[in-house]
Amino acid sequence: MSSRSLLLLSNSTVHGSGYLEWAAHHIKEFLTGKNVKRVLFVPYALRKMDNYAETAQKKFTSWGFELDSIHKAEDPVSAVNNAEAIFIGGGNTFQLLKSLYDNKLIEPIRKRVLQDGIPYIGSSAGTNMATVSINTTNDMPIVFPPSFTALALIPFNINPHYIDADPASKHMGETREERINQYHEIPDTPAVLGLREGALLHVTGQSAVLKGLHPARLFRCGKLPEEFPLNTDFSFLLQ
Numbered sequence: 001m002s003s004r005s006l007l008l009l010s011n012s013t014v015h016g017s018g019y020l021e022w023a024a025h026h027i028k029e030f031l032t033g034k035n036v037k038r039v040l041f042v043p044y045a046l047r048k049m050d051n052y053a054e055t056a057q058k059k060f061t062s063w064g065f066e067l068d069s070i071h072k073a074e075d076p077v078s079a080v081n082n083a084e085a086i087f088i089g090g091g092n093t094f095q096l097l098k099s100l101y102d103n104k105l106i107e108p109i110r111k112r113v114l115q116d117g118i119p120y121i122g123s124s125a126g127t128n129m130a131t132v133s134i135n136t137t138n139d140m141p142i143v144f145p146p147s148f149t150a151l152a153l154i155p156f157n158i159n160p161h162y163i164d165a166d167p168a169s170k171h172m173g174e175t176r177e178e179r180i181n182q183y184h185e186i187p188d189t190p191a192v193l194g195l196r197e198g199a200l201l202h203v204t205g206q207s208a209v210l211k212g213l214h215p216a217r218l219f220r221c222g223k224l225p226e227e228f229p230l231n232t233d234f235s236f237l238l239q
Contacts (some may be wrong), residue, residue, distance in 0.1 A: 001118030005034065006153060006203035007106045010160040010195035012090055014213070020123075021060050022198055026065050026211060031085060038066040040083035044099035044183060045091025045125040056089060070148045076103045080112055090124025090160075093137035097129065098145035100179060111153055118170070120153065127201075131157045132190050138176075138184055154203060156237045162194030162217060177217075177225060179221040184221045191237055192219040201234065208234040 007023075007030045014022045031039070039060055042050040053069035060067040067087075073079035086109065088096070100106055113120045122130045130135050130153040132206065134145075138161055165175040174182070180192050195201065198213035210216050210232045218226045218234075228234070 004114055004132055004153065004203060004205055005030075005119045006113070006201070007119070007121045008130055008154075008158065008195075008201040008203065009121070009123040010127065010158075010199045011164070011197045012123045014198045016064075019055055020215065023200060024063065026200060026202070030119060030121070031065060032178050033163075034063065034085065036085040036119060038068065038075065039087050040079055040086045040097075040123075041067050041069045042068055042086065042088040042126070043098075044069055045089060045093065045096035047095075052089065052091075056087070060087075067182040076105055077108050078151045080105060080108045083112065083118060085121070086112070088123070088126030088129050090126055092124040092142055093128045093134045093139040094145060096125045096144050097134055097148075097150060100129070100151075106151060110153065111138060113151075113153055113210075125159050126194070127158055130154055132219075133157060136192050137179060139184040154208070156202070157192045158192050159192055159194045162196050164196075164217075177219075183194045186218060189221060189238050191221075192227075193217075193234065193237070194219065199230075203238070205239050206235055208238055211218075212235065 009023055041056045043049040046052045049071045052153045057067045070076050070079050101134050112118050120225045128134050129150050133148045133154050134150050136159045163176050194216040194217035202209050203212050215229045
């Protein structure tokens with residue numbers, strides 16, 4: 001795990017800006033710091049993969065990186081094995097995970113990231129992929145993966161797009177906090193880090209630092225939720 005290098009974004013776009021613009025500095029610094037020239041993009045979370053890949057390619061090209069989409073590769077496993085860096089984009093988490101299983105990519109990606117140390121970027125559903133399981137996604141199960149177990153690049157879960165309850169709202173359904181607390185009613189479930197939109201977690205080896213625009217909310221079994229400010233080191237969650 002000492003070579004693990006992850007950049008886990010809550011989301012791709014924040015209000016008032018374009019695709020990945022809010023995280024541009026972090027992404028460019030992350031990739032250049034590892035001397036990455038070419039990124040392998042995984043667009044499986046959306047059905048219109050050509051359009052999705054084109055959007056990602058335009059952005060990364062504007063930053064000076066080349067980008068290939070895995071959905072155009074003859075052999076997805078070989079594409080992963082030869083990748084300098086991997087970026088898994090957002091969309092539907094269930095569809096994404098099923099596609100990773102269908103293409104037999106779970107173990108190859110884990111090996112490349114955890115053993116070979118290639119950089120991994122996730123956004124939204126792609127961030128869910130980096131966690132223990134997809135049990136804390138916000139998405140609907142439009143397809144059924146063979147397991148909810150994800151890549152387990154980190155030993156806890158994340159709730160991307162975490163949103164606080166609006167005290168002025170008349171909505172009577174469960175809040176995001178209540179849903180995560182319901183998850184923790186199941187024995188032995190891992191901690192869940194609620195990443196608000198515009199927040200990211202930068203994981204390097206045994207360090208995990210909160211960056212971006214907003215604080216994060218941490219949920220653990222048997223404990224009250226806690227707020228943590230930007231630049232918090234969440235390395236205690238990696239133990």
